[in-house]
Amino acid sequence: MLTVTIEEDGLRLDRWLRRHCPEVPHGRLQKWLRTGQVRVGGRRAKAGQRLAAGEAVRLPPKGAKAAARPRPSPLIVDPADAEALRERVLYRDAHVIALNKPAGLAVQGGSGTHRHLDAMLDALTFDAKERPRLVHRLDKDTSGVLVLARDAAAAQRLAAAFRTGETRKLYWAATVGVPKPARGRIDQPLGKVAGRRGERVTPVAEGGRRAATLYRVVERAGKKAAWLALEPLTGRTHQLRVHCSGLGTPILGDGKYGGRDAFLAGGDLARALHLHARALRIPSPGGGVIDIQAPLPEHMRATWRFLGFDEKADEDPFAEFPG
Numbered sequence: 001m002l003t004v005t006i007e008e009d010g011l012r013l014d015r016w017l018r019r020h021c022p023e024v025p026h027g028r029l030q031k032w033l034r035t036g037q038v039r040v041g042g043r044r045a046k047a048g049q050r051l052a053a054g055e056a057v058r059l060p061p062k063g064a065k066a067a068a069r070p071r072p073s074p075l076i077v078d079p080a081d082a083e084a085l086r087e088r089v090l091y092r093d094a095h096v097i098a099l100n101k102p103a104g105l106a107v108q109g110g111s112g113t114h115r116h117l118d119a120m121l122d123a124l125t126f127d128a129k130e131r132p133r134l135v136h137r138l139d140k141d142t143s144g145v146l147v148l149a150r151d152a153a154a155a156q157r158l159a160a161a162f163r164t165g166e167t168r169k170l171y172w173a174a175t176v177g178v179p180k181p182a183r184g185r186i187d188q189p190l191g192k193v194a195g196r197r198g199e200r201v202t203p204v205a206e207g208g209r210r211a212a213t214l215y216r217v218v219e220r221a222g223k224k225a226a227w228l229a230l231e232p233l234t235g236r237t238h239q240l241r242v243h244c245s246g247l248g249t250p251i252l253g254d255g256k257y258g259g260r261d262a263f264l265a266g267g268d269l270a271r272a273l274h275l276h277a278r279a280l281r282i283p284s285p286g287g288g289v290i291d292i293q294a295p296l297p298e299h300m301r302a303t304w305r306f307l308g309f310d311e312k313a314d315e316d317p318f319a320e321f322p323g
Contacts, residue, residue, distance in 0.1 A: 002057050003155045005135060009053035009163055013038070013045050016057070032060060054160030082123035089124070091292050095154040095285040096147060097124055097132050100294040103143040103272055107134060117146075124148065135159045139238065143297040144171070144277025154285040161283050162235065168281040170317040171230040171240055172218075172296070174274040174303055175249040176262055178226040183216035183320075186243045190236050200256070201238040203246060211236045213243045214321055218314045221307040225252070225264060229278075229314060231321045240275060251275050252303065267306050270299035279317040293317070 008016060017029050017038070031037075036044045037060040040051065051057070091098040101107070106116040121131045132148035135158040149155035161167050189208030190201050212233040220226045226249065230240050241257045244250055250258025252274040263271065279293045296304065296311065304311060 001152065002059065003133075003152060003159060004051045004053050004055045004057060005159055008051060011051050012047070013040065013049045013051055013057075014047040016051055021059075053163035054156050054158075056156060077120050077123050081120055085117075085120055085123050090145065090294055091290065092126070093284070093286065095150055096158070096282075096290060097150060098280070098290075098292045099124075099146045099148065101138055101143055101146040101277075103141050103297055103299070106140040107137040107146070113140075121148070136162050136235075138277055139273075139275075141273040142171075142275045142277060143300075144294045145169075145280040145292050146277070147280060147282060147292075149285075157285040158282065165233075166283050168279075168318060168321075168323060169232055169277065170279040170321070171232070172276045172278045172300075172314070172317075173228045173230060173240065173244065174252040174300065174307070175226050175228055175244055175247075176224070176252055176258065176264055177249040178217060178220045178223055179215065179228070179244075179247040179249045184214075186213045186215065186246065187211075188243060188246060190239060190242060192237070201236070201242050203242065209236055210234055211239050211243070213240060215243075215247075216320055219309045221309070225307055227304070227307075227309045227314075229317060229320065231318075241273075269303055269306060272299050274300050274303060276300055281318065281323075 002020065004016070014029065021029065030047070033045065033047050038045055039058040040049065041055055085099070088100045088102070089097060090100050101117070106113045108118045109116045118134060124132050128150050130151050132150050133152070133155045135147060135149050135155050138144065138146055147158060149158050188203045188211055190211045191204035191208035192199050193202050214231040214233065216229050218227045218229050228244070232239055238257070241251055241254050245254070245257040250262040252262060252264065253270065253272050254262045276296055277294065279291070281289060281291050284290045
């Protein structure tokens with residue numbers, strides 16, 4: 001049994017199978033589907049069926065073997081990386097681990113990405129029998145709260161919570177310029193387009209996926225910069241970065257979507273992205289609700305000092321965004 005992750009929400013079953021069973025011939029995958037050997041939620045499934053995050057997919061024994069990812073041994077995780085990761089644990093219980101992910105660390109591997117969190121998860125097994133599982137993700141350059149499930153059942157429950165909107169996420173960002181009005185809601189569908197420098201997310205009038213964000217200015221530094229609290233109501237790739245750029249106030253350090261306008265002259269400010277997953281409110285698989293907050297990374301803390309922002313000005317991050 002494998003659990004569909006939040007990143008795989010909406011993916012066709014046949015494409016999901018090719019992703020998880022790359023060594024299995026196409027004809028064999030089709031046979032599994034025709035003969036009912038692949039089941040979604042305990043029922044027979046068709047190739048074109050769209051999967052939902054949190055659903056359980058049953059594979060035949062040979063498929064499960066093919067889909068099993070090679071598990072890195074704890075011995076091959078760099079000891080310094082393992083210790084640094086354990087020091088970043090914000091919360092831990094029998095079902096959940098929450099980390100303060102550092103900016104610059106990718107959550108999963110990809111083309112040219114060999115150092116990533118997914119390869120280090122054995123360092124966070126602690127007293128559990130299974131290595132923790134990813135149930136959502138943050139961009140490589142975004143820091144802050146990242147939740148892991150400690151077993152398959154918790155992974156299914158948490159992935160479903162992200163998919164159905166039971167979770168609340170609050171981000172802090174520094175922007176170049178101050179948005180007008182000082183608070184509001186952005187409803188701008190987004191789509192992906194290919195370009196010379198790779199894939200980009202862009203606002204689209206038709207055919208895009210719904211994307212909605214609440215924002216408010218917490219503090220401002222004259223007209224040159226602002227501290228924004230952002231609550232995404234949907235979970236699209238680069239949503240907050242594109243929406244802030246669309247307001248005419250790109251996130252500080254976001255050259256991809258803001259170009260030269262995403263940098264401030266003067267001072268010795270880091271050129272890194274100033275976007276931080278500050279707080280997460282999520283239903284616990286064990287019952288109740290978990291509230292987690294992550295302190296600012298050092299490059300953002302230095303910028304806050306330079307701009308005269310008081311970190312304590314937003315101690316209750318969800319207070320201004322009623323649920």
